[in-house]
């Protein structure tokens with residue numbers, strides 16, 4: 001690798017096209033060298049100009065990478081993250097399994113995660129709060145906002161959480177991700193810019209991963225990624241599940257058998273904690289479902 005190559009940050013990815021930002025803030029369309037498209041938003045890269053565009057020659061080693069994996073494919077969200085903000089809302093009713101999976105993927109990648117509960121102005125907030133109680137009890141930071149109903153207050157509360165960090169926002173459709181981006185990065189459209197709009201013509205803009213700066217000094221980054229249906233966790237082995245679930249980790253140390261599956265063995269610490277009410281039933285159900293899913297042989 002030549003030291004003369006320019007450095008850059010990957011700020012958007014559209015299939016095989018990437019947008020790379022220079023340290024001065026200029027954005028250039030780049031293509032990776034070779035066939036494999038192996039860079040993701042958040043990557044630090046070395047590139048060189050080829051006319052108006054550029055070629056990515058080298059991807060710097062990553063600090064971390066958040067991805068999901070099913071039987072057939074691995075999908076990367078972003079790299080070099082400081083934290084993940086998993087968004088849910090009072091309505092639509094969120095899937096606890098999806099929430100748990102996002103948190104476990106983050107744990108497995110070694111990235112801190114927080115939970116953001118939106119639409120606190122709606123009456124359904126009570127039920128959502130109740131469902132999130134086990135998550136605060138197991139140590140997750142759960143914040144409530146009303147992005148649309150109380151924007152100024154929500155903005156202030158979020159800024160201190162995000163300042164100086166690179167944060168990936170994950171959340172199902174309808175939770176308020178666009179509302180969040182527009183509230184925190186009022187120039188979001190301009191940041192996506194003509195380059196990206198041209199690359200993305202014909203497609204809906206939220207189908208690509210996009211990095212937004214929240215401040216003029218470009219030190220606070222918010223990354224929005226496309227919605228998805230399934231959050232596969234094939235990168236995790238069934239035996240590793242309790243380690244990635246903070247409420248099960250402790251009890252699983254108490255099991256009589258070192259290779260306890262926590263499903264039927266005598267002297268199981270996890271099931272004892274479940275019976276004592278220290279582990280929530282829905283969490284145990286999520287564990288059992290994931291255990292079955294990750295223990296099943298791949299079908300091809």
Ligand SMILES: Nc1nc2c(ncn2[C@@H]2O[C@H](COP(=O)(O)OP(=O)(O)OP(=O)(O)O)[C@@H](O)[C@H]2O)c(=O)[nH]1
Pocket residue numbers: 118119120121122145146147148149150171172173174175176177178179180206227
């Ligand atoms: N009541 C209430 N509604 C909100 C709040 N924040 C956002 N909404 C509404 O929730 C709906 C979804 O918000 P979006 O920001 O479009 O959600 P999204 O997550 O980007 O959804 P997609 O565009 O489908 O990915 C919109 O109708 C918003 O007006 C809030 O604080 N309270």
Ligand SMILES: [Zn+2]
Pocket residue numbers: 252255256260261262263265267268269270271
């Ligand atoms: Zn056990």
